[in-house]
Amino acid sequence: MARTIGIDLGTSNSAAAVMEGGRPAIIPSAEGTSLGGKAFPSYVAFTKSGELLVGEPAKRQAVSNPEGTVAAIKRKMGTDHKVRVHGKEYTPQQISAFILQKIKRDAEAYLGESVSKVVITVPAYFNDNQRQATKDAGTIAGLDVVRIINEPTAAALAYGLDKSEKEQRILVFDLGGGTLDVTIMEFAHGVFEVIATNGDTQLGGTDMDEVLMNSVITQFKQETGVDLSKDKMAMWRVREACEKAKIELSTTTTTEINLPFISADANGPKHLSTNITRAKLEELVNPIIERCRGPMQTAMKDASLTAEQIDAVILVGGPTRMPMVQRFVERYAGKKIQRGMDPMECVAMGAAIQGAVLAGEVKDVLLLDVTPLSLGIETLGGVATKLIARNTTIPTRKSQIFSTASDNQPAVEIHIVQGEREMAPDNVSLGRFTLPGILPAPRGVPQIEVAFDIDANGILNVNAKDLGTGKEQKITITASKKLEKSEIDRMVAEAERFVEDDKKRKEKVDAMNQAETLVYSTEKLLVDEAEKVQPAEREAIQKAIAELKEALKSNDLEQIKAKMEALTKETYKISARIYAEAAQKGQAQQAPPDQAQEPKSAEDKDSYVDADYKIVDEDEKK
């Protein structure tokens, strides 16, 4: 069946997406990805030799061919405006059609099948004329426009807000390269209705690059007396570095702009080197963000809504990645920003979802959830061992083999925990049960298979089975224990905050577990190989064991590590001697090959058992 493509036909950038395996995916532009992501600039150009260029190549030649280059044609959609290029006239629909044709070509190359059905997004404020013009552009491009939808609606679909049972009010803040659109929508009974829109058609991320650039150039002039604005090469390097710095400052609080040999005067070469903090950038762009205040206030007033009445906030466009922009929006609508999607891709993705719904491709039954937090069990020393990682799509099943922690342990307790922290007590306890009736055996020998199974409704079944006896126990944890989204966010954030602490604690528990295992296996060695161990060696080992046990009581990680090493050293002395003696004996006796193989294979078997035991134990401690 032919697939329906979703298209975000933007003023400065355009993107397309398609449903793949039930999820929307951006169709990469044939020219490859740029700094701006998978979208491409909405540029169309006609070269003097009559060649038609769309996207990146068109933008790259714009300076040398301004009369043949068309940008931001979206602003003219639905008007009588005509573009005159090299003596030929084009309507805005025809120019847009060239962009759509490129998308069609890229999509066909990507999918390996022909594409004709599309959903195209338009701003919520577009009137009938503008919508019709957009549809006509599709027709000219040889596409069947199955629906025109509002950009904010597409963004809401991408975030799955249409899945909500209850009515909600959604604020969509779309700050692109050169335009701001604020839309307030109401969602009820499966329908999105726009209740207010406002914006500014000359406001966006490019203004931000500009102020940062000016600041850097002014500072350089003050320091060196050299005016870079006269030097086009230097200007271009500064522009590129500023764009990069702006993007970096969304995730870090400080960054460096380093441009060696940027210029030269009579005294020799000049290098530009400056630190930019996020605070400095925010101070610079503040006047630009302040310009968003008017449209925001007007939209809220037109909708007669207060911040408390907004249920969800969606951010669209690259500049909304800036923490300062997010804080600005939160001041008006509260901390309700939806996360998890690329703000530059969500409109195209929402259009693709709409396309698939219209084509009957998306059936509700197969829209699956993910586990918001990791699920696992508590193991030796209070470690939380994860079986199902967070963000795993459900239904799913995972199992792992665990073992006992002490000799002749009659039962194991399965304590199910949910969360991202390394230690079980820091996570949420979902339930616990005991699997009794384990046959007397040394630690690490019994094999207990623990299986987690979450069904599509989020109901978790945990089953523990003693693989030796076949005995089983299980528990069912229903979805009623599901956490609120805010609670999940809090837990994830907390895990990030404590990541170093938790690692240290886990390291300590791991060392202690290792030490206990070492004590156990060494004591076992003394019993099993009693006749081969000399009295002096036995004494040394027993002393080392006693010291390690003492260190374990002291709870000091460095002590434990040191004593473990000491004990290992003593043990190695014996094993080295025993092996050396065995080798000597073998040589002296000139044993026939099959006899010589006998002890070796027994040894193999021993080490095999040992390795097996270790694996089980490792699992237990992981």
Place this chain on the structure above:
Amino acid sequence: MVDEGANDSAAEACEGKQQAELERLEEEVKMLRGLLDEQTAMTMEHLELAKRIQADFDNFKKRVQREKEEVVRCANDRLVLDLLGTLDDLERALSANSNPDEIHSGVRQIQSNLSALLQSYGLREMPLTGRFDPNLHEALCVGDGEEGTILETFQKGYYLGPRVLRHAKVMVGKCGEEVKIDG
């Protein structure tokens, strides 16, 4: 009498027939109910299976994505390791106490080593002159000169294997044009 008897037996026969029919229908309903239950159970089973496969596919995609990131990281490891040699050389150049000319020739050597290293990874330089091609070059400005030719390269362009890694930033010739700054 005969009639009556005949009627009676006829009625009885009729009743018996109806009874048999009823039993047969009840049997059939039971059978169909059983079949329906079976089919419903099967449908549910298939639905569950479809969901499981869809979830497995999703988780598979996530795993592939993680593995891809891991592969990229490993590939970077190799390149970064190779680049450390250049970093060492630059540090040596900075700590050297020789005259500027010698340092200059040392830096030139470092540059040629780095260039050779990157070439071994498939890097190729674009020519500095020729016709302007928006697929290879980006026009930063125009200058007085032959229409459509590259007058000056501000930043060299490179191919990596068959792809353009970086477009050359150039000044393009335009008849009767004063030098104009981008933007």
